Amino acid sequence: MTARRSNGGFASRPRDEHAWIKTRDPGIGAPPxxxxxxxxxxxxxxxxxxGRIKIxxxxxxxxxxxxxxxxxxxxxxxxDGGKS
Known part of the structure; x- marks a missing residue:
């Protein structure tokens, strides 16, 4: 049997939370x-x-x-003009 490779980033925590928040996830639809x-x-x-929201x-x-x-x-x- 061969060893399974880890993709390394699946559940890893971000090092910089501000950069992580602003990172676009290309796998989730198109942004506005x-x-x-x-x-x-x-x-x-x-x-x-x-249901009411969908209607x-x-x-x-x-x-x-x-x-x-x-x-x-x-x-x-x-x-604040988007500065935060």
Whole structure:
């Protein structure tokens, strides 16, 4: 039997958390056109709320991700010009 090679980076912790946050993961969809960097956010919600969100996005003719990005941008405006 041959030994299995480790890919070395699967579960490794980042050395610099700020650089890690701004690193784009090429395996996860396309980022918004206006942003070079993206981050994934996971939120636990009820199935009923998920259904309401999906229906609202469908009725507006947009994706859930686009709708929630716009909602979060309205709720949390960029007040420092993106310097943080």
């Amino acid at each position: 056109a206006s942003d070079l960097y993206t981050a994934r956010l996971t939120v636990d919600i009820t199935p009923a709320l998920r 609202a996005a469908f009725q507006r003719g947009e994706t859930v991700a686009d709708m929630l990005r716009a909602l979060l941008a309205r709720e949390f405006p960029d007040i």
